[in-house]
Amino acid sequence: MAACQTEKKEINFPKTDLANAPLIPKPIKTIPTGSAFGLDASTAIYTSITDPEFEKVGQFLSKSIKEKIGLDVTVNVSTEEKLERLIYINQSDSSDLESPESYQFYIKKDSILLNAKTAAGAFRGVQTLRQLIPETSNDTLTDQPMWVIPSGKIVDAPKYGYRGSMLDVARHFFTVEEVKKYIDALAYYKFNTLHLHLSDDQGWRIEIKSWPKLTEVGSASEVGGGEGGFYTQEEYKDLVTYAADRHITIVPEIDMPGHTNAASLSYPFLHYAGAETPRVRTDMKVGYSSFDARKDTVYSFLDDVICEIAGMTPGPYFHIGGDESHVTKKSDYIYFVEKVEEIVQKHNKRMIGWNEIAQAEINSNSIAQLWNEPENALKAAENGSKIIISPAKRAYLDMQYDSISEYGLHWAGYIPVDVGYKWDPETYVEGISKESILGIEAPLWSETISNSAELEYLAFPRIIGYAELGWSISEHLNWEDYKERLAAQVPYLEAMQINYYPTKLVDWERE
Numbered sequence: 001m002a003a004c005q006t007e008k009k010e011i012n013f014p015k016t017d018l019a020n021a022p023l024i025p026k027p028i029k030t031i032p033t034g035s036a037f038g039l040d041a042s043t044a045i046y047t048s049i050t051d052p053e054f055e056k057v058g059q060f061l062s063k064s065i066k067e068k069i070g071l072d073v074t075v076n077v078s079t080e081e082k083l084e085r086l087i088y089i090n091q092s093d094s095s096d097l098e099s100p101e102s103y104q105f106y107i108k109k110d111s112i113l114l115n116a117k118t119a120a121g122a123f124r125g126v127q128t129l130r131q132l133i134p135e136t137s138n139d140t141l142t143d144q145p146m147w148v149i150p151s152g153k154i155v156d157a158p159k160y161g162y163r164g165s166m167l168d169v170a171r172h173f174f175t176v177e178e179v180k181k182y183i184d185a186l187a188y189y190k191f192n193t194l195h196l197h198l199s200d201d202q203g204w205r206i207e208i209k210s211w212p213k214l215t216e217v218g219s220a221s222e223v224g225g226g227e228g229g230f231y232t233q234e235e236y237k238d239l240v241t242y243a244a245d246r247h248i249t250i251v252p253e254i255d256m257p258g259h260t261n262a263a264s265l266s267y268p269f270l271h272y273a274g275a276e277t278p279r280v281r282t283d284m285k286v287g288y289s290s291f292d293a294r295k296d297t298v299y300s301f302l303d304d305v306i307c308e309i310a311g312m313t314p315g316p317y318f319h320i321g322g323d324e325s326h327v328t329k330k331s332d333y334i335y336f337v338e339k340v341e342e343i344v345q346k347h348n349k350r351m352i353g354w355n356e357i358a359q360a361e362i363n364s365n366s367i368a369q370l371w372n373e374p375e376n377a378l379k380a381a382e383n384g385s386k387i388i389i390s391p392a393k394r395a396y397l398d399m400q401y402d403s404i405s406e407y408g409l410h411w412a413g414y415i416p417v418d419v420g421y422k423w424d425p426e427t428y429v430e431g432i433s434k435e436s437i438l439g440i441e442a443p444l445w446s447e448t449i450s451n452s453a454e455l456e457y458l459a460f461p462r463i464i465g466y467a468e469l470g471w472s473i474s475e476h477l478n479w480e481d482y483k484e485r486l487a488a489q490v491p492y493l494e495a496m497q498i499n500y501y502p503t504k505l506v507d508w509e510r511e
């Protein structure tokens, strides 16, 4: 060291407690060491370069830091002269990292080490770090502003490999920008799946090149009489990529054989004799439409539709709906589900359907999504299928908070924020073992909502609780502790301009 170069000064950090950081979802283990890492203009991010996806995670972190506190932090730039502190995102083969989404943090005075096996794990870890960065800097510790991050170790992994939300873009259409905004918030709370309900009686929302009338005719309506809309294939692919950049898988759903009025209106040969005659529908009724399960042409049509959508969907799943086919004869329904399952598999996707599909002899590789009475899901689980837990009484984001809630329905009851949180998917459905559960999903049906502000009013804050139910171990699910951490989400929600229902059950940390 040159004689007149001053020695690095010790920074006198205030005492910190990593264990009390308001992280959601709560990590498996946090071991505080009482000191801190000072994020400042002399900090740089480095990542493993063995996998280019790790560098992308580093870029995501850098962009998030810039957005949150306005600080520029370089990624994998080695010429940084004044570099004093570093954040290293490391691809690690450590056997402590059990699942692909596991991660570990070692936060020390001069370095933050984030270990993960996969870029998805690193990305989940980065969300934890985003939550640890304070909104305001401490300007007295050194001669430049410093954002104080509590030191210690974090060991974390998700409880379930499937943690999702569903958005109904059929009852009301939501634009690409609106869906992206929702994806951003899902990513922040470590969700890994967005299920898009792309078709229903009131509208068909995805361009199918071989059957153009689906959108020419079937997309121009929605509940309440609005103009509807649809995603072109380019727009859908853009959404898939945007989600993938956040390690979120898109699950496309074409709901059938019921909920198909818009499709049958576009192509009348699809219509089933026992169903109501197709016409433009803008009401909220369910259970009156159906495809004709006994016509070969219906299956050629579906082969094209599933082929085109599967071709744009890198994720492993295709959701066939299958709910509320009240006018389809049971034998026709069963025949239909079994035929469509073959088509889905032919296009190399794993079938998901609402729990009614278990009336058919479905393959054990197919997945049933539980939403109402459990008998069908229990039958599916007995036959070896995995189950997605979405009970309407607990996990439906479109249920009103209370009797004076502005938006939403209440056929499954009211779901105040605490009721939405106080249950455990692992034990909620008697008879479904832990091993059978693929994960949890919170659906948002859109009969009563038509833009981001309304979507957010129903989704937030409840979706944040479902993030924790899907990720954190059962021992950590505790409303009293959670509601304190939830209150601390306000700066994030406000910065992102996310509308939320300010329930009186939570003492919100507002200015």
Ligand code: TNX
Binding pocket: 286, 323, 324, 354, 371, 396, 398, 409, 445, 446, 447
């Ligand atoms: C039931 S849940 C439905 C939807 C409605 C929703 C409204 C399910 C599989 N089907 O068609 O939009 O209730 O809450």
